[in-house]
Amino acid sequence: EPEVxxxxxxxxxxxxxxxxxxxxxxxxxxxxxxxxxILGQKVEFLVSFYNNEISEKSEIFDDQFSVERPDGSNFTxxxxxxxxxxxxxxxxxxxxxxxxxxxxxFGEGSRLTVL
Amino acid sequence: xxxxTQAQTEISVVEKEDVTLDCVYETRDxxxxxxxxxxxPSGELVFxxxxxxxDEQNEISGRYxxxxxxxxxxxxxxxxxxxxxxxxxxxxxxxxxxxxxxxxFGQGTELSVKP
Numbered sequence: 495e496p497e498v499x500x501x502x503x504x505x506x507x508x509x510x511x512x513x514x515x516x517x518x519x520x521x522x523x524x525x526x527x528x529x530x531x532i533l534g535q536k537v538e539f540l541v542s543f544y545n546n547e548i549s550e551k552s553e554i555f556d557d558q559f560s561v562e563r564p565d566g567s568n569f570t571x572x573x574x575x576x577x578x579x580x581x582x583x584x585x586x587x588x589x590x591x592x593x594x595x596x597x598x599x600f601g602e603g604s605r606l607t608v609l
Numbered sequence: 610x611x612x613x614t615q616a617q618t619e620i621s622v623v624e625k626e627d628v629t630l631d632c633v634y635e636t637r638d639x640x641x642x643x644x645x646x647x648x649x650p651s652g653e654l655v656f657x658x659x660x661x662x663x664d665e666q667n668e669i670s671g672r673y674x675x676x677x678x679x680x681x682x683x684x685x686x687x688x689x690x691x692x693x694x695x696x697x698x699x700x701x702x703x704x705x706x707x708x709x710x711x712x713x714f715g716q717g718t719e720l721s722v723k724p
Contacts, residue, residue: 597656599656600656605652
């Protein structure tokens with residue numbers, strides 16, 4: 495069964511460092527998303543991406559965050575200068591249609607620990 | 610504003626008991642979509658069901674069933690004859706049209722099924 499894959503599974507970084515989280519969405523999907531989950535809390539929407547541009551972003555997704563689809567397979571989330579409060583599990587997701595009518599497939603997540 | 614409330618933070622049952630997870634939502638739209646996701650201890654998010662606001666028919670899938678009631682803005686999830694493998698955090702989520710694929714998640718209910 496096709497799946498969304500994310501790397502790394504766990505990254506530890508120092509505050510102020512740049513981090514790139516990588517995702518390979520399901521190959522025929524067109525809509526891509528990043529969500530995050532701070533430990534023990536609910537899953538929060540960060541950003542959606544379609545046709546090589548951001549469709550929507552949340553208040554969390556400030557100038558420190560950026561997303562990119564550098565080639566036909568990868569979808570990345572970059573945090574320019576990490577803060578302690580960026581420590582969370584980051585989930586990538588993809589869909590072949592807008593979420594309303596399509597199933598959102600999530601990856602297994604990348605756990606980011608900022609020290 | 611959109612909001613999803615899962616009032617039960619933790620539920621503990623003994624295997625073979627039936628258990629119902631509550632979900633109450635708020636939205637101003639007449640068209641919206643509701644979801645349930647399972648997050649097992651391994652951390653990934655597993656899609657369980659999607660329901661649109663025009664379809665109030667209850668659904669059953671094996672031991673799982675969902676009760677959607679627009680009158681009370683609820684979308685409850687029942688597991689019949691629970692098993693230890695059902696132990697996980699369960700999230701209810703809401704999506705509206707033209708939201709760019711954004712899901713609003715509830716806080717989650719941690720279900721523990723003991724043998």
